[in-house]
Amino acid sequence: MATKLRRFSRSNITKFIAFALTVILVTASVVLVTYLSNRDMNPEAIFVKEYVRSEAFTDGELTHAIADVINHFVNDTESIQPEPEYMFYITDGEKVKSNAGLGEILAQEDYMYLFEKGKWVFGKNTSKNVRIYLGDDITLYLVYPQEYMDQKQEKWNEERKLQLSFLISLLQAGIVSLICVIYLIAVTGRKAGDDEVHLSPYMDKIYSDIQLGVLLLTGLFWALGMENFLWDYHLSEKKPILSMQQVILLVCAGTITALTTIVCGVILLSLVRKIKAGKLLKHSLIGAIFIGISGFIRSFFNDSRFSHYPLTKSLYRRQAIFTAASGGMVFMTFILVLTTRNLFASLVPVVLEGIIIFWYFYENNRTFEEINQGFQESLAEQMKSEKMKVDLITNVSHDLKTPLTSIISYVDLLAKEDLPESARDYVNILAEKSGRLKNIVSDLFDLAKSTSGNLPLELERLDLKKLVEQTLADMEDDIARSGLRIKANLPEMPVYIFSDGKKLYRVFQNVIGNALKYSLQGTRVFIDMVTHDRNVDVSIKNTASYDMDFTAEEVLQRFSRGDKSRSTEGSGLGLSIAESFARACGGSFKVEIDGDQFRVKMGFTTVD
């Protein structure tokens, strides 16, 4: 059950739905608020039940009314335009202005605002929040008639009802989206399979501080935009239908909010994932720069990387001491010159610096000497071991060849003796095997020399196309005997390369010989040569006559034989020698096995 729930809660679909829901709800809420602001609805209606107590009335209607009355009174204007809903009576003891009889006003005492002797006296059903001071000698009676106030209160109630329903929707949306956000924060980076934190390969690659910057900027732009949408358009009248301009405005606000929510949401979740993985700071641009700089600075004082090279280490340390001491001396000179103004005293650090320089160079020269010496020694050692290697190859080869010479010679002599039939067979086998041994020893010697890098090369400019043609012509007998056909696809023009012709002949002879030996009867051997840019590629392809149950690497391994069971001729070193020689001649050599297709690919650099 728990796993099922986990699989559900961590599935991408659930996460996506939660994310989409949040975006929709947030957008809807913002659009709603924009709509309210454009409808010029006063949110005060939600908080204040009675219109008469609201600021909309007190600071709006009532204050305006008092100001108008005073204006009317002081400036002696004919009347207040437009005709006011209220009744007033104002006097300073001499002058009187009113739009109703005093009796009529006093009749509605509960709704009356009276300013007398510098103080306000309020009726029962009035706002008691008027603070305007009118002067000690002014007496003002002001009444909003009951019918008018009742009417107003009814409107206020309607608005309040409407706004309350909006508020509840907003609250619901807020709660749901908050739950969604909390859920998303909880599950982001988690997968059903394990408890690891999985960072996204795309979003989480961006440095945290860049993400944060984008997040803040997006938020800021959104806030600026919203301010415009919300408060710049007070063109509205209290009409239930919005103007075209306002509709466009709402759509814009919605779109921008949706986009902002998506961007911020994605970034926020990415940051949350990083926090979960504990990589928030480490994976920030500032963090990266800090790590880089601290590594750089540390590298100045950390000589552990030279721990295996004591000479370099001492050089390094001396360098650090020298730099620090010289800096100190310069500083000291400054201080001394500035404070004492004594020439001799300020010369002290200069002399000290001289000593330091002397010490630095003296010691370094010695170290350099030691390094050179060590280098020479290792070079000599290397040369010696190289020479030993060549000597070893030569000696072993000599030691193998000498007894082999005796064997071959005496087998030959034996063959000339008058022998019984069976003994003659044995001698033939001996002759054949000793001949093969001779080939192996000779191939082994060649291979050892070329792999040890001691193959002498005679480099010259030659035509690779011609070389292949010559090789094919040279091997004509072998080709005819094999019963295979060679399909050579060579370029028209000569292909000049700089290489060793004899060695390359050996390469092609071995590779083609190999193809002839191991090809299926009746198939063709393809030789393709293609030039491009400054390279020439040669591929020799044949169809194997047997299961090639080995890899391309194995076939090049010394002594590994393509077909272990059948053939007894050859040394098994042919391809290895070809590879080694081709490499020594400056070419590349690759074997590819694809089903029954055996392909050798070689590449050389052409010259003009």
Next chain:
Amino acid sequence: MDTARILVVDDDREIAGAIEKLLKMEGFEVVKAYDGMEALDALVANQVQLIILDIMMPKLDGLSTMMKIRNEKNIPIILLSAKSEDSDKILGLSMGADDYVTKPFNPQELVARVKSHLRRYMQLGDMYNANSSGKIVVGGLCLDTEKAELYVDGEPVKLTAKEFKILELLMRNAGCVFSAEQIYERVWQETAYSVENTVMVHIRRIREKIEINPREPKYLKVVWGIGYKIEKI
């Protein structure tokens, strides 16, 4: 032919013994020596027509021995060595050897080489000096352009007209490399178009006629990726 006496020098007694038996079967007289000093002594004691000399020997090595011999005698010397590098062969030949055979050798080939050198030394010594007009001589090859005949170590060899022309071209310019196209255009007198195979076939046939071991030609060589040449000897 008088029975030629051959000096076989090798520190490996079995090899020396084998060569001795091999040569004796062919009717030669053989003197053996097991190091350079012994070889020099043997030369003083015997009248020798050819020397088979190993290079790596105790006391006095083959190359030093050969230089000492060359100071006095001009008899053919075949070097015998396990060193198979080109550089070793070039060194040996340039120090005065007439031939270089690597161990392990094919006994028949060794015998053929011995015979070839002996023929040249004993019968055709005058040929080099004569150098009469119409004859081109390269090593043991002698091409008589007037009679259209080829002698290899004195033995006449039959050549076809084309083979003769190719050989003449290469021998006249011994040491120079000719491409298949050049050879074709001069010998066939036609424009060469993809003639590598044709020329190579002829080269191989010539080789089989003039070389002791066609696989390791001494005279007619392929310069891979460039052309063909007769080695200047």
